[in-house]
Amino acid sequence: MRKLPLLNAETRPFWTGGEVGELRMHRCDDCRRYFHPPAPVCRDCTSLKVGPVPVSGRGRVLTFTINRQAWTPELADPYVVAIVELEEQEGLRFLSNIVNCPAEAVAMGMPVSVVFERVEDVWIPLFERATS
Amino acid sequence: MTGARFLEKNVAIVGIGQSEVGRPSSRSAMQLTVDAALEAIADAGLQPKDIDGVCSWPGDNSNGSSFSPVGPLAVLSMFGLDCNWFSGGYEAAGPLAGVMNGAMAIASGMANNVLVFRTITESSNRTSGSKDQSLAAKSGPRDGNFMWQWCTPFNVLSVVNITAMYAAAHMDKYGTTPEQLAQIALNARRNALLNPKAVMRKPMTMDDYFNSKMISTPLRMFDCDVHCDASTAIVLTRRDRARDLRNPPVRIEAIGAAMNQPYLWDQVDLTANATADAGNAMWARTDFKPSDVDTAQLYDGFSILTMMWLEGLGLCPRGGSGAFVEGGGRIALDGALPLNTNGGQLSGGRTHGMGYVHEACTQLWGRGGDRQIRDPRVAVCASGGGPLAGSLLLVKD
Numbered sequence: 001m002r003k004l005p006l007l008n009a010e011t012r013p014f015w016t017g018g019e020v021g022e023l024r025m026h027r028c029d030d031c032r033r034y035f036h037p038p039a040p041v042c043r044d045c046t047s048l049k050v051g052p053v054p055v056s057g058r059g060r061v062l063t064f065t066i067n068r069q070a071w072t073p074e075l076a077d078p079y080v081v082a083i084v085e086l087e088e089q090e091g092l093r094f095l096s097n098i099v100n101c102p103a104e105a106v107a108m109g110m111p112v113s114v115v116f117e118r119v120e121d122v123w124i125p126l127f128e129r130a131t132s
Numbered sequence: 133m134t135g136a137r138f139l140e141k142n143v144a145i146v147g148i149g150q151s152e153v154g155r156p157s158s159r160s161a162m163q164l165t166v167d168a169a170l171e172a173i174a175d176a177g178l179q180p181k182d183i184d185g186v187c188s189w190p191g192d193n194s195n196g197s198s199f200s201p202v203g204p205l206a207v208l209s210m211f212g213l214d215c216n217w218f219s220g221g222y223e224a225a226g227p228l229a230g231v232m233n234g235a236m237a238i239a240s241g242m243a244n245n246v247l248v249f250r251t252i253t254e255s256s257n258r259t260s261g262s263k264d265q266s267l268a269a270k271s272g273p274r275d276g277n278f279m280w281q282w283c284t285p286f287n288v289l290s291v292v293n294i295t296a297m298y299a300a301a302h303m304d305k306y307g308t309t310p311e312q313l314a315q316i317a318l319n320a321r322r323n324a325l326l327n328p329k330a331v332m333r334k335p336m337t338m339d340d341y342f343n344s345k346m347i348s349t350p351l352r353m354f355d356c357d358v359h360c361d362a363s364t365a366i367v368l369t370r371r372d373r374a375r376d377l378r379n380p381p382v383r384i385e386a387i388g389a390a391m392n393q394p395y396l397w398d399q400v401d402l403t404a405n406a407t408a409d410a411g412n413a414m415w416a417r418t419d420f421k422p423s424d425v426d427t428a429q430l431y432d433g434f435s436i437l438t439m440m441w442l443e444g445l446g447l448c449p450r451g452g453s454g455a456f457v458e459g460g461g462r463i464a465l466d467g468a469l470p471l472n473t474n475g476g477q478l479s480g481g482r483t484h485g486m487g488y489v490h491e492a493c494t495q496l497w498g499r500g501g502d503r504q505i506r507d508p509r510v511a512v513c514a515s516g517g518g519p520l521a522g523s524l525l526l527v528k529d
Binding site: 002003004005006008011015036037043062063064065066067068069071072075079081082083093094095096097108122124126 | 273274275276281282283284285286287288289290292293294296297298300301304345346347348349350351394396397398399402
């Protein structure tokens with residue numbers, strides 16, 4: 001059970017790319033910098049020529065925490081919240097969960113790759129330990 | 133030489149007031165607010181009708197939410213004030229923004245005597261089971277909030293998860309230890325034992341700290357502040373008039389309200405947040421230096437945030453807060469930098485921001501009773517976490 005985001009013109013590509021197996025991040029066509037969260041303007045150069053592009057989905061755990069507080073009855077088991085930095089660009093990062101491994105196995109700097117969890121019309125980008 | 137340029141110096145705090153700090157309180161949010169406001173106005177030596185400006189951060193937040201159930205409009209209406217200026221709203225430099233806005237209103241001539249207050253009723257909300265306490269719970273089935281939409285889909289329903297990641301990053305980068313982090317909580321509890329209004333009044337040992345429930349690694353329950361019902365108020369006045377009032381004026385020497393990062397908790401500097409933005413901006417507006425500070429009242433919604441404030445305000449080197457608080461002596465009441473002398477929010481109660489200003493003035497005016505520190509003249513207050521940060525340098529004239 002996850003609370004779902006409200007999709008709009010800017011955020012829909014991020015939340016639905018998983019339908020075709022793509023993690024999509026916003027990038028500026030002018031300065032070529034990626035940025036997050038998606039917005040209609042580039043944070044670096046103020047260009048309006050911005051839009052979503054597919055990225056590798058690979059990154060590393062910048063920092064993480066194991067949540068042990070049962071905020072709701074469904075969240076009784078410990079789960080890992082992390083900030084993942086994508087390999088495309090230093091500072092390109094977002095908050096997510098590390099899944100498919102014991103919480104105790106997660107480490108700072110651990111290489112991860114994206115997996116998607118579909119809930120209704122949203123494909124939530126989560127991460128698991130990278131295999132290679 | 134900074135006086136003519138930075139006009140907050142023309143403003144002084146002249147009175148403080150605070151309701152009971154209940155967990156919960158049986159008094160209504162309005163009653164708590166009236167209690168605090170009348171005490172602050174009387175403390176200044178003024179009458180309610182002298183108040184011509186009212187402000188609060190965050191003001192009436194989502195129609196009666198326990199996070200901020202009373203706003204400036206309710207207060208100016210209740211007291212029948214003739215207001216020349218009023219203001220409330222969340223989007224500002226953290227919980228001290230009411231003081232900043234009030235000071236700017238006076239400095240610009242919009243008002244002469246401004247009541248700044250903050251009311252919070254998170255305790256009675258929890259015991260009544262109405263469950264409106266979480267900001268994350270407010271935006272309906274789908275989250276479109278600018279910040280929370282990037283958190284709640286990942287089951288981040290409280291900023292404790294995010295501040296825990298800041299703490300983990302600080303430990304990873306600088307070697308900060310859980311024992312050092314614990315000193316923030318232990319110091320708060322020691323001071324709370326000397327504060328009759330503090331919520332938590334049982335001694336805490338290092339073992340107690342480590343035995344407290346892990347909420348989100350590495351943060352334990354005792355790293356998180358304790359909810360309460362309370363209202364805190366201060367009165368600001370033009371400094372040239374302040375001298376005729378009851379208390380020695382406490383001058384607003386400098387305001388730090390800079391924000392050089394996006395308002396997104398995963399996009400900020402993970403080990404400093406916006407504390408240095410505010411700190412650097414504040415020190416650029418004054419000839420005082422960090423070494424002039426006699427006491428620090430720093431946000432402790434979570435212990436790690438206090439550590440970041442110590443660094444961001446230049447009270448210790450970047451990354452050095454762990455060593456700075458090691459053993460707890462330096463930050464104790466008789467130490468070089470007495471910190472959160474009323475127990476902070478960790479043990480005093482989550483009055484949320486304004487409590488730090490109330491305590492700074494209490495100490496500067498020598499009213500600290502058993503917890504009074506020796507002869508302070510300069511206090512720094514700071515509030516906020518993540519991308520929200522604001523600070524005030526207060527000097528007794």
